[in-house]
Amino acid sequence: DAKTTQPPSMDCAEGRAANLPCNHSTISGNEYVYWYRQIHSQGPQYIIHGLKNNETNEMASLIITEDRKSSTLILPHATLRDTAVYYCIVRVAWGGSQGNLIFGKGTKLSVKP
Amino acid sequence: NAGVTQTPKFQVLKTGQSMTLQCAQDMNHEYMSWYRQDPGMGLRLIHYSVGAGITDQGEVPNGYNVSRSTTEDFPLRLLSAAPSQTSVYFCASSYSGTPSSYNEQFFGPGTRLTVL
Numbered sequence: 001d002a003k004t005t006q007p008p009s010m011d012c013a014e015g016r017a018a019n020l021p022c023n024h025s026t027i028s029g030n031e032y033v034y035w036y037r038q039i040h041s042q043g044p045q046y047i048i049h050g051l052k053n054n055e056t057n058e059m060a061s062l063i064i065t066e067d068r069k070s071s072t073l074i075l076p077h078a079t080l081r082d083t084a085v086y087y088c089i090v091r092v093a094w095g096g097s098q099g100n101l102i103f104g105k106g107t108k109l110s111v112k113p
Numbered sequence: 114n115a116g117v118t119q120t121p122k123f124q125v126l127k128t129g130q131s132m133t134l135q136c137a138q139d140m141n142h143e144y145m146s147w148y149r150q151d152p153g154m155g156l157r158l159i160h161y162s163v164g165a166g167i168t169d170q171g172e173v174p175n176g177y178n179v180s181r182s183t184t185e186d187f188p189l190r191l192l193s194a195a196p197s198q199t200s201v202y203f204c205a206s207s208y209s210g211t212p213s214s215y216n217e218q219f220f221g222p223g224t225r226l227t228v229l
Contacts, residue, residue, distance in 0.1 A: 041223065042220075043223055045220070100161055
């Protein structure tokens with residue numbers, strides 16, 4: 001599986017957009033980019049995933065560069081409740097044992113009033 | 114749906130004791146897994162199962178046993194607890210889906226285990 005690199009921490013002002021970067025320069029053509037977050041020692045929560053097109057859902061947007069070597073998770077209007085550790089994970093599409101997620105240390109996002 | 118439930122929430126063991134961490138899901142998910150999370154670290158996969166009767170090892174399986182006799186339950190057994198197993202344990206489940214689709218994993222609230 002491709003490895004990912006994320007900054008260990010970031011700050012964001014409440015109400016502003018939070019842009020969380022992730023580098024995955026060794027990503028393969030059949031590997032997806034997934035984002036999960038973990039709020040204060042709770043179980044991780046799925047946010048969004050994508051292959052090569054930009055994706056948006058009710059929680060966030062995912063922007064993947066054309067060469068797929070990096071991506072950015074965007075929380076458009078961060079709130080205090082978005083303070084969490086955000087994990088960027090690269091994996092092949094789902095199937096049996098390929099569903100296993102490999103977590104790094106993630107980015108600790110602190111949203112400040 | 115209750116989702117993924119884990120019991121107990123907290124547990125203190127003495128070195129050498131055994132215990133079982135319980136995990137159950139009511140979503141009819143084929144895939145279930147166990148992770149451990151040490152302070153300041155990401156989650157590491159212990160064991161996983163792609164269906165009833167099928168289990169396999171993850172990244173850190175030593176000292177742990179699992180079985181999957183039903184779709185709903187996936188207990189994790191510590192055979193002889195050691196202080197190195199002090200951690201937070203998370204159970205997760207999802208549909209297996211197809212190779213072209215992704216099904217999110219749902220995580221339980223965790224069990225906080227301390228081994229003295």
